[in-house]
Amino acid sequence: MAYLTLVKFAMRMPSDTRQRILQAALKRFAEKGYAGTSVQDLAAAARVSKPVLYYYFRNKADLYRALVARAGDERLRLMREAVTRADTLAGQLKELCAALFESTRTHRELMRLAFATALAAPREVPREAHCFEKGWESFQFIEELIERGRLSGVLDHRFDGRALALGFCGLMHLHVLLQLFQPQQPLDRQTAEAVVDLFLSGSLARRTGDTSEGALLPSGSVRSLPAAGPDDRVP
Secondary structure (H helix, E strand, O other): OOOHHHHHHHHHOOOOHHHHHHHHHHHHHHOOOOOOOOHHHHHHHHHHOHHHHHHHHOHHHHHHHHHHHHHHHHHHHHHHHOOOOOOOOOHHHHHHHHHHHHHHHHHHHHHHHHHHHHHHOOOOOHHHHOOHHHHHHHHHHHHHHHHHHOOOOOOOOOOOOOHHHHHHHHHHHHHHHHHHOOOOOOHHHHHHHHHHHHHHHHHOOOOOOOOOOOOOOOOOOOOOOOOOOHHOOOO
């Protein structure tokens, strides 16, 4: 009887209640971590009772899993949408990278949560989070995109698609991590294009007119990041 009363009460609540709980949980988890956040903290932040929170999510782990899934699904959606805006591999990678950078700037807490979950010790986050699976879906999408470029002759056949995808993702995600720790670091379209240019062209210098592999981009085409100092760290 009590459960039916709760269900009827929850159904009368605004349709954005679940979204409000997710937003509040994101802020709390970002501030205090998974272990340091209680269900009471989450309910208070979302301005709902604990029974209402349990109506939408089975427990704290289920709520955390929903946030991680949301981050992974949104990242994959953005990448799929981004590559439709260009016809060449270089253009597709630039659109993809720019979209990820934009998402990092506008959804910092969600991106921070995704990375924190991926790098956490086994018992620091719930096993139900499935962060690896979500991240793997995004990596496989990039790997398939790059493999098509390799098979079409755009990329060097000395490397397989997995190695090339790891190289590209390493460059891209290092910029994301740096910006999460130091928000003043540039993370815009110009930076995205520089990352892709560096990945595709390499960094070996060549003489003017030399057509050998390892060609260097025109002067000024790769954007340099400001040097980070000890006072640039974000607490």
